[in-house]
Amino acid sequence: xxxxxxxxxxxxxxxxxxxxxxxxxxxxxxxxxxxxxxxxxxxxxxxxxxxxxxxxxxxxxxxxxxxxxxxxxxxxxxxxxxxxxxxxxxxxxxxxxxxxxxxxxxxxxxxxxxxxxxxxxxxxxxxxxxxxxxxxxxxxxxxxxxxxxxxxxxxxxxxxxxxxxxxxxxxxxxxxxxxxxxxxxxxxxxxxxxxxxxxxxxxxxxxxxxxxxxxxxxxxxxxxxxxxxxxxxxxxxxxxxxxxxxxxxxxxxxxxxxxxxxxxxxxxxxxxxxxxxxxxxxxxxxxxxxxxxxxxxxxxxxxxxxxxxxxxxxxxxxxxxxxxxxxxxxxxxxxxxxxxxxxxxxxxxxxxxxxxxxxxxxx
Numbered sequence: 215x216x217x218x219x220x221x222x223x224x225x226x227x228x229x230x231x232x233x234x235x236x237x238x239x240x241x242x243x244x245x246x247x248x249x250x251x252x253x254x255x256x257x258x259x260x261x262x263x264x265x266x267x268x269x270x271x272x273x274x275x276x277x278x279x280x281x282x283x284x285x286x287x288x289x290x291x292x293x294x295x296x297x298x299x300x301x302x303x304x305x306x307x308x309x310x311x312x313x314x315x316x317x318x319x320x321x322x323x324x325x326x327x328x329x330x331x332x333x334x335x336x337x338x339x340x341x342x343x344x345x346x347x348x349x350x351x352x353x354x355x356x357x358x359x360x361x362x363x364x365x366x367x368x369x370x371x372x373x374x375x376x377x378x379x380x381x382x383x384x385x386x387x388x389x390x391x392x393x394x395x396x397x398x399x400x401x402x403x404x405x406x407x408x409x410x411x412x413x414x415x416x417x418x419x420x421x422x423x424x425x426x427x428x429x430x431x432x433x434x435x436x437x438x439x440x441x442x443x444x445x446x447x448x449x450x451x452x453x454x455x456x457x458x459x460x461x462x463x464x465x466x467x468x469x470x471x472x473x474x475x476x477x478x479x480x481x482x483x484x485x486x487x488x489x490x491x492x493x494x495x496x497x498x499x500x501x502x503x504x505x506x507x508x509x510x511x512x513x514x515x516x517x518x519x520x521x522x523x524x525x526x527x528x529x530x531x532x533x534x535x536x537x538x539x540x541x542x543x544x545x546x547x548x549x550x551x552x553x554x555x556x557x558x559x560x561x562x563x564x565x566x567x568x569x570x571x572x573x574x575x576x577x
Contacts, residue, residue, distance in 0.1 A: 215313055217245035222306035225299035247502055249276065254498030257487050260324055262338045264424060266487040271420020271479030278413035278476075281383060285406040354496050358557040364489050365497060367549025371482035373504045374443055374542025375475060378450070378535045380512035382408060382472050385531075389453075389468070392523040394461030407465060408472035415476030423480030431488065431552030439481025439550070443543035446474040447536035454529035485550055491558040 220241035228235035253273040261269035288301045321327040324335050359365055386408065423438055449471035456464040490497040515534060520527050 216241055218306050218309040221302050225302045250502040251495045251499040254495035258492050258494050267420040267423035267480050267484045270483040270487055271416045275413050275416055278409045281409040282406050354493050355557045362555050363549045364551045367546045368482045368486045369500055370542050371546030372501050374539050375478050376505050376508040377512050378539050379475055380508045381535050386468055394464045395459050408469040411469045411473040412476045415473040416479050419477040420479035435481055435485045435550055435552055436547045438477045439546055440543055442475055442477035442481050443539040446471045447539040450532045450536040454532040458525055488552045489555050491554050
């Protein structure tokens with residue numbers, strides 16, 4: 215509702231004074247701050263141990279699905295007779311409708327939801343302890359979480375991913391216009407193509423990471439994260455060699471670079487769920503902070519390099535972000551593990567047999 219009201223008021227109050235616009239944008243930021251903590255809490259309560267990757271992938275696609283809609287729609291409305299104000303009114307209406315649906319359907323626990331059958335509840339709760347299912351009064355061990363190396367690996371991997379994602383989301387229309395030669399009307403649709411591909415890849419990666427059993431969970435997480443960050447870095451480097459006017463090639467490479475980020479659902483995001491278990495809401499809350507931090511850092515990096523929008527300047531921008539991706543992925547792979555952290559033992563006691571996959575470990 216905060217997003218609905220603040221978005222609706224922007225075209226009304228923003229023309230009156232710049233600071234009113236700043237305040238409303240601040241309120242929009244407050245509403246956005248709940249996204250990743252909610253993802254962590256919902257995954258902990260609603261996902262079975264065998265579907266952590268799928269849930270994390272599906273719940274974090276809001277960034278892609280919203281961009282797929284907003285980029286082309288905003289581009290069309292801004293260039294139409296309705297004007298830029300219609301963009302905000304339409305998004306406020308959609309936000310209100312989504313809130314009503316959410317309020318009517320969602321419950322904290324699947325046991326309390328009238329749409330969930332007992333067999334589904336049993337599958338969700340399989341191998342989870344009674345404390346993890348019913349005890350919601352335990353205190354979050356903030357200090358222990360903040361001093362766990364694998365958690366720091368998750369956060370560093372997430373930062374590398376997010377700062378490059380910001381580059382794509384914020385600056386892809388600018389690159390496609392400056393270098394690719396796309397018109398302003400077409401950049402909205404063109405910029406939505408890479409994000410759509412990322413959505414499809416993310417769903418595939420999240421599901422496949424749960425279904426592959428031939429290798430250890432830790433190895434799978436490292437492989438998926440390396441594809442997400444390493445392969446994206448390779449395509450960003452290739453983008454640096456796109457010449458003026460090669461719009462189609464630039465769009466293809468940007469689509470591939472963006473799509474590879476979808477594998478993070480089986481990388482650091484899944485690692486977060488497996489390591490922190492019932493405390494994933496806090497670990498994901500730090501992801502939210504990292505998103506905000508990347509929104510600040512990425513424009514600072516780009517603006518310090520991009521002065522005239524030349525091909526040479528864009529090349530440096532892509533090279534710098536590719537280097538960040540490779541460094542962050544190396545640190546993540548060094549620290550990553552799929553084993554639950556020791557501080558999760560307070561409510562989850564687990565023992566595994568030699569041939570039992572981690573997600574089937576008996577509690």
